[in-house]
Amino acid sequence: MIGRTGLKSAVLSTVIFNLLxxxxxxxxxxxxxxxxxxxxxxxxxxxTAITLTIYPIYLLSTSYNLTKKQVFTKYFPYYSMFYFTISIWFYYLSNFENFGLLIGVTIFFTAMFAWVWLFNNN
Structure with a gap:
C-alpha cells in the first residue's frame, strides 16, 4: 500500500514540479x-516524506482500530495546516523567489493527494 501511494506521489510531484x-x-x-x-x-x-509523516499515522490508526474515514477526519486537517505552513516556510526561506514557491506548491499538493490515496476506502 505504501509503495503504490509513494509511486503515485512521486509521479504527481514530478508532473507538478516540471509543469510549473x-x-x-x-x-x-x-x-x-x-x-x-x-x-x-x-x-x-x-x-521519505510518506514513510516519516503519513505512514506512522496509518499504523497508529490500525492499532487503535480506527477506520480510514475516522483517521482522515481526525488528523487530515492538522496535517494539511502543518504542510501549508511548511510550504509557506520554503517560500519565505527562498526570499520569495519562484523556485521556493515551486517547491512549496509541489510539497503541499503531493502530501494532500497522498493522504487521499492512502486513506481512500476503495
Whole structure:
C-alpha cells in the first residue's frame, strides 16, 4: 500500500514540479534531462516524506482500530495546516523567489493527494 501511494506521489510531484518550471521558463532542450533527474530526486523525497509523516499515522490508526474515514477526519486537517505552513516556510526561506514557491506548491499538493490515496476506502 505504501509503495503504490509513494509511486503515485512521486509521479504527481514530478508532473507538478516540471509543469510549473516549463510554464515559467518554457520548454528547452535539456528539459528531458531535468525531468529524469527531478523524478529520481522527487521519488526519494516522496517516499521519505510518506514513510516519516503519513505512514506512522496509518499504523497508529490500525492499532487503535480506527477506520480510514475516522483517521482522515481526525488528523487530515492538522496535517494539511502543518504542510501549508511548511510550504509557506520554503517560500519565505527562498526570499520569495519562484523556485521556493515551486517547491512549496509541489510539497503541499503531493502530501494532500497522498493522504487521499492512502486513506481512500476503495
Amino acid at each position: 518550471i516549463i510554464s515559467e521558463e518554457g520548454l528547452k532542450d535539456e528539459s528531458i534531462i531535468i525531468l529524469f533527474i527531478s523524478f529520481i530526486i522527487l521519488t526519494v523525497i516522496s517516499f
